[in-house]
Amino acid sequence: MGKFTVLDHPLIQHKLTIIRRKETSSNEFRQIVGEIGGLMTYEITRDLPLKDVEIETPIGKTTQKEIAGKKMTIVPILRAGIGMLNGVMEMIPSAKVGVIGMYRDEETLKPHEYFCKMPKDIAERECLVVDPMLATGGSANMAIGALKKRGVKTIKLAVLVAAPEGVKAIQEENPDVDIYAAAEDEKLLPNGYITPGLGDAGDRLFGTK
Numbered sequence: 709m710g711k712f713t714v715l716d717h718p719l720i721q722h723k724l725t726i727i728r729r730k731e732t733s734s735n736e737f738r739q740i741v742g743e744i745g746g747l748m749t750y751e752i753t754r755d756l757p758l759k760d761v762e763i764e765t766p767i768g769k770t771t772q773k774e775i776a777g778k779k780m781t782i783v784p785i786l787r788a789g790i791g792m793l794n795g796v797m798e799m800i801p802s803a804k805v806g807v808i809g810m811y812r813d814e815e816t817l818k819p820h821e822y823f824c825k826m827p828k829d830i831a832e833r834e835c836l837v838v839d840p841m842l843a844t845g846g847s848a849n850m851a852i853g854a855l856k857k858r859g860v861k862t863i864k865l866a867v868l869v870a871a872p873e874g875v876k877a878i879q880e881e882n883p884d885v886d887i888y889a890a891a892e893d894e895k896l897l898p899n900g901y902i903t904p905g906l907g908d909a910g911d912r913l914f915g916t917k
């Protein structure tokens with residue numbers, strides 16, 4: 709089964725509390741979702757493999773470390789995943805971006821894919837799927853399925869708030885995928901919202917409520 713890790717760094721917890729507050733403006737919400745995305749990426753990439761490289765400084769030759777292994781692709785799930793993207797890209801500026809568009813049917817809570825554009829060499833890359841909310845897990849499972857269909861072998865999922873129901877759904881359908889969250893909340897409400905959660909992440913990011 710894939711690991712589920714809550715990244716409880718004090719900065720992440722503090723920033724998450726700000727975006728949970730209902731009075732936080734879209735402007736501040738957007739800024740902080742990006743910042744948390746960056747801090748989470750710093751933690752998630754802790755185990756990236758390194759290799760030795762010979763370089764020359766202005767003073768002389770030396771052997772130093774650089775990141776080895778597969779190149780990364782960041783996969784934000786539209787719309788709300790876009791909010792995390794800037795922060796993640798600040799940590800990994802050379803990553804490519806593959807975008808997948810999903811919306812949840814408000815009645816059935818089932819996801820629908822409406823857009824997918826991946827780099828050509830996606831099968832050779834490691835993917836980090838990002839979305840602020842893991843509720844039923846339907847959207848993330850569908851996005852992971854779309855990547856696997858394109859030959860991707862290594863996938864990680866980063867969310868801000870995870871419902872236990874969503875974590876279970878990913879672990880059952882995609883047991884090879886490690887999940888990282890800033891918090892695991894109490895539960896999913898019958899209307900599909902996470903409690904205490906932070907409300908509708910897409911609407912708060914884009915001011916569409």
Ligand code: PRP
Pocket residue numbers: 785786787788789810811812817819839840841842843844845846847848874900909910911
């Ligand atoms: C939200 C959120 C996730 C999804 C999570 O997107 O950003 O993608 O719901 O729910 P799930 O785990 O039950 O699938 P939404 O469908 O509201 O679209 P939006 O990002 O365009 O607002």
Ligand code: URA
Pocket residue numbers: 788841843900901902903905906907908909910
């Ligand atoms: N999507 C959101 O934006 N918020 C929730 O609480 C659940 C799904």
